[in-house]
Amino acid sequence: MFAVAAVSGSRIAVSSSFSPQTRPAQRRGALHVVAADKRTRPAVADVASFQKGGASDTGGSSVQIALLTRRIEGLTTHLLKNKKDYSTQRGLKKLLGQRSRLQNYLKKKNFEEYSQTMDALGLKR
Template sequence: MAEFQKSASDTGSSGVQIALLTKRIEGLTAHLIKNKKDYATQRGLKKLLGQRSRLQNYLKKRDFNEYSKVMSGLGLRMK
């Protein structure tokens, strides 16, 4: 997260939000591997994936250089 912050107290920029969502998504994915029938968590995961996708689209339109930096830094595929 620190590599995407614009200042020390930056928690709201798109890159930071994408990094935080990615961390939460990884945690939920690990949980769902152990608990396959946890449908409430599956719903929450889908919600987070949609939110991250919207942020990625926004960042891609707004600042493509920042978008490519965030995506490569997190190891995510570019759309």
């Protein structure tokens, strides 16, 4: 997408490789629905199955990923009905980013637990 300039004498010829056909078809902030259909992946398992230290374990990475997945599914169903709720779209994007960071952390720290969590939640690795 850089302009190339050729100088010959007093004339300057500018050519650009940018054309309207090369632009992406979607808007910059377009929303991509995570799970439009509940049948695309299993329902979020009970959070207790992710708690390693008993009922008091609420801060483990796998527990947080499970809780965020439950919230993301709820917001996704809400946004399917209310397509112009932009504040909820922003909140959903923030939750997706937070879950992604937790997934990356868990992947680096304990890959076995990461793979079990992703399989139990039905998320891509």
